[in-house]
Amino acid sequence: MTAALVRALGDFDLAEEVVQDSLVAALETWPKQGIPDKPGAWLMTTARRRAIDILRRDRRYRDKLALLERSDMTSDPAEADDRLRLIFTCCHPALSQEAQVALTLRAVAGFTTAEIASAFLVAEATVAQRIVRAKRKIVDANIPYRVPAGTELADRLDGVLSVLYLMFNEGYLSRGAQAAMRRDLANDALWLTRLVARLMPDQPEVVGLQALMTLNLARSAARFDEAGEMVLLPDQDRSRWDSVAIADGMALLDRAGAMHAPGPYQLQAAIAALHSEARSWADTDWHQIVVLYDALLGHVDSPVVRLNRAVALSHFAGPEVALGEVNDLALVLSGYHLFHSTRAELLDQLGEPVLAREARRRALDLCQNPAERSLLERKLRS
């Protein structure tokens, strides 16, 4: 019955949930009203009705319907394996990462080339050419259609996850000039990640990435105000965060953690979880966040991670210490707008408005996202 509903609804979690609900309804109703003539059909009808109710009530109803149209998630193991093979082939390292992203969106998520082009702000012909070339290379160089095994799996899975995360980030905070956030793309990245997580349930980093995306999306409603202006984490109205999604994200993180193999996505999800748990920016467990950033640096020593760590550090070690750490990154991060806006914030705290202003101007010069630009402009005016 669940399998049939999965096919009908295209959503495994939802199908399971409504089957559970209809069984509960049966337990409550049948003893009172007697067992219906066709109990199986009764259960099915109840489950379907329940599913429609849930979908209607969901404020992401339309998003989900759009997803359902192109998803044919199935519990048929042969088809599931097929899909997984397809994802690994699309994300083969012998293809450029741009091609991997385009091909995954096209072949797995069912995007049109026009949709991919608009999501990444490139010409449709460019996307089409990327896809054609990638497909040709798959055939000509005989890139196998398989899920790698053994020691190869970890590396290749990393590649798949970075494609999914890139897709998500492009959706979550678009570089483009059209919209600050493309929820469709972020949602689709989450959908794909959930698919991989379901097909490879014993891979903690996949679940970790799913948790990270879920926790980030949970804050969506508070990230922009009525005028469409971006609101940063310290100023967000936390009552607008989606507490159900946060609980989901936490549960996912617990499930990943239970596998005892921490990795960069789980650690980033854990940092997001600490933010989600805090009642306010000031109440945030900054010590723990710095500990998590240190662990993250053990996996990926990137200057951007160091920059974020410095922000967390400033909350208990003070802005001067943090600014020292940030300044150490000048050589590698001078072209990154968040390096300059972070410096601006710290300089403000240190009572250096002139230097802060200068740093903010440089951030503005480098920033492409319209919402972030507008935020910087507002601060420069104030």
Added chain:
Amino acid sequence: MRYVLMFVGSSEDQDAFEKLPKEQLAAAYERAGRWFEEHSKAGRIVGGAELQGPNTATTVRLKNGKAMVTDGPYIEAKEIVGGFAIVEVKDLDEALAMAKGWPAGAVEVRPVVDHSND
């Protein structure tokens, strides 16, 4: 499926390699030799050779119907092909796995055109 694995290194790599102390040079050659031996035994290597340096190269180029002979490699590149192996494997992943086992520098993997059905 047949692929050619081209073993590539910069000329600085090459110079440094040649200046290695005797034992280290021998060890490096031994690792490469073992690679060839292992894959040959498994039937994956169809052919291949180690090439002498680019200073020994001569290029013949057809220009206006005339063959011109010039000193040096066909292109002045930072990286040069030091040798190659022709391999017969199932797919690109197997070819890449072989390339990953090569002890030094870069390896370019190129599929060979199959003319058997022409």
